[in-house]
Amino acid sequence: QVQLVESGGGLVQAGGSLRLSCAASGRTFSKHAMGWFRPAPGKEREFVAAISWSGGSTYYADSVKGRFTISRDNAKKTLYLQMNSLKPEDTAVYYCAARGLYASHSPAPGEYDYWGQGTQVTVSS
Numbered sequence: 001q002v003q004l005v006e007s008g009g010g011l012v013q014a015g016g017s018l019r020l021s022c023a024a025s026g027r028t029f030s031k032h033a034m035g036w037f038r039p040a041p042g043k044e045r046e047f048v049a050a051i052s053w054s055g056g057s058t059y060y061a062d063s064v065k066g067r068f069t070i071s072r073d074n075a076k077k078t079l080y081l082q083m084n085s086l087k088p089e090d091t092a093v094y095y096c097a098a099r100g101l102y103a104s105h106s107p108a109p110g111e112y113d114y115w116g117q118g119t120q121v122t123v124s125s
Contacts, residue, residue, distance in 0.1 A: 002026045002098045002114040009094065009119030016086050016123070022079040022096030022116055029098075030054075030074040033105035035112060036081045038092035045095065049081060050105035059105055064090075086123045093118040 008020040020036070033052050040046035049070035050059045058070050069082040079096050097112035099105070106112075 002028065002032060004096050004098060004114055004116035006094065006096050006116045006119040009121045011122045011124065012086055014086060014088055014123055014125050017082070017084045018086065018121060020081040020083065020094055020096075020119060020121070022081075024077045024079070024098070026077075028101060029077040031101050032098040032114075033103055034070075034072060034079045034099070035097050035105065035107075035109075036070060036079075037095045037097060037109050037112075040092075045109035047107040047109065048094070050107060051079070052105050053102075057105065059107060061107070083121070086121075088123045088125045091121060091123050093120050 003025040005023045012018055035050035036048040037045040038048055047061050051070045051072055055072045067085045071080045095118045096116045098114040100113045
């Protein structure tokens with residue numbers, strides 16, 4: 001069982017930066033691939049970024065590639081999302097999620113077993 005708590009959201013002007021954090025409980029964080037998602041028109045959850053257990057492999061949506069960076073600190077049991085060059089269309093609630101033990105990272109929200117409560121990011125123009 002993994003419990004996830006996001007933080008770091010807020011209000012920022014277009015072109016600004018934010019760093020989201022996702023703190024995990026439990027002993028198995030280092031064995032879970034992790035992802036970030038946000039709602040989108042016509043979709044319950046839109047893929048943003050994902051990372052493997054070790055952090056050695058990452059995967060990004062085209063809409064955030066080059067602007068966002070996903071990372072993790074397994075010793076601190078924390079997942080991060082560094083968001084730079086933010087745009088008004090990045091405004092959303094951002095959710096972190098964990099796949100089951102030893103599963104590979106994935107862009108499909110339905111393949112994630114554990115979810116946080118979300119943190120609001122608002123980008124003003």
